[in-house]
Amino acid sequence: MTTSSTNNSVFRGFFEKQKLTGPNFIDWYRQLRIVLSIDDKLNYLEQPLPPAPVAPAGQHVAPEILAAHTAWVKGSKEIAGLMLMTMEPEIQRNLENLHANDMLKELKALFAQQAEQELLQTTRDFHACKQEEGQSVSSYVLRMKGYIDNLERLGHPVTLGLAVSLILIGLRKEFDRKFIDELGVVSSNDYPIKMNCDNSAAIIIAKESGI
Secondary structure, eight states: OOHHHHHHHHHHHHHTTBBOTTTTTHHHHHHHHEEEHHHTTTTHHHHHHOOOOOOOTTTTOOOHHHHHHHHHHHHHHHHHHHHHBBOOOHEEEEEETOOOOHHHHHHHHHHHHHHHHHOOOEEEEEEHHOOOOOOOOHHHHHHHHHHHHHHTTTOOOHHHHHHHHHHHHHSSSHHHHHHHHHHHHHEEEEOOOEEEETTTHHHHHHHHHTT
């Protein structure tokens, strides 16, 4: 079996576990990029098909230029075919005749509104999240981490400093000083909190029982 055949087999096996249904477009696209990056074929997805080479009057197109264009067309069709294999039939029907990059543009147009709405709601929930009375710090931090992970999945990662700041803002007053001390935060003022810190202990703190 050739390397190309092996890679195609791995690609198919990977995406058969999660076909594109519509609502899962963002996850599907992220995984698609990972697989194509490993196989050095991401360019077929993210760059448009180059126009066919045309020689000036009285001249011929160099064989290597023709060969390069032919290889690109073939590669784009291969990726498009593999993408179609990972879609539900109703999504496939409108995309069958497109090359990989054009197919991606159509998919983004179809599901962009869905992604924007999810991003908006996640951002609102993230900024509004506060530790509830009786809720442990570990439970609260894990909930905030869920919003952070979702924002990254949506293509809008949160910096570590901003994430920790928002977590601290949402803590109940009886917990925030212990949390800051455990994180190694150097506070320049009591409230509002302004800080320089090493936040590497945040996950450990979140897992502590009884906090």
